[in-house]
Amino acid sequence: MAAVFVSEEKIVKKELGNLLELQDIDLRIRKLDEEIAEGHTDLEEKQKAIDARREEAVDLAERLEVVEKEKRDVENDFEEELIRLKDRQSKLMNVQTNREYQSLLKEIETTKVENKRREEEILRYTEIAEAMAAKIAELNNTSDAEEGLLAEEKSKVEALATELEAKKADIDKARSQKVGKVDKAVYKRYEQLRDRRNGVAIVGVTDGVCQGCFMNIPAQQFNEVLRGDQLHTCPTCQRMMYHRPAEEEE
């Protein structure tokens, strides 16, 4: 088994110690990044919900315009027919023949029936338009209230992010110092593994089992890890390994 790093036991031990501290720092930085991102994701989701509601109100307003236009058309027809009705009613006084009289009467009756239907239609349009206007107002009121809350939340998230960024800056300084203490080749390997293995590049081996992938490592390699003068990688997950006795487990 090729080791990543071979030296005297105490130097390998120091290297391991530095790597573990570096990994701890990196995991803390990652957690801070996640916390910052989480706050922003939450805000984005809430903003999206508000935008969707605003859009719904706009769509509804467009539909309301159509309803109002249809209602006006019926109202115009109603008014026009009303004028015609009055005209026919006045003509009734001057008709010459009974046939003409009957014909006019029939027209008057038909117009009355149709206008009655128009009145009902206008009433229906009015009810629909009122319900739509109420819904639009409700959507907009809810959006206004939520936007107010979101603005408050946004300033809180931003304040927290600033705080977390400041913490991160401190940890970054500690990180640079720690990186300076790690062997260059080992550090390069560490960074590659961290990238590929979800932030965990170095793991304990307990009773011959890698605690990163929970696979057994060969007995010979385990003996070398136990000896502590070499820095090995797990044959399965390739993470760097150090010996962690069973009693250290939680």
Ligand SMILES: [Zn+2]
């Ligand atoms: Zn492993």
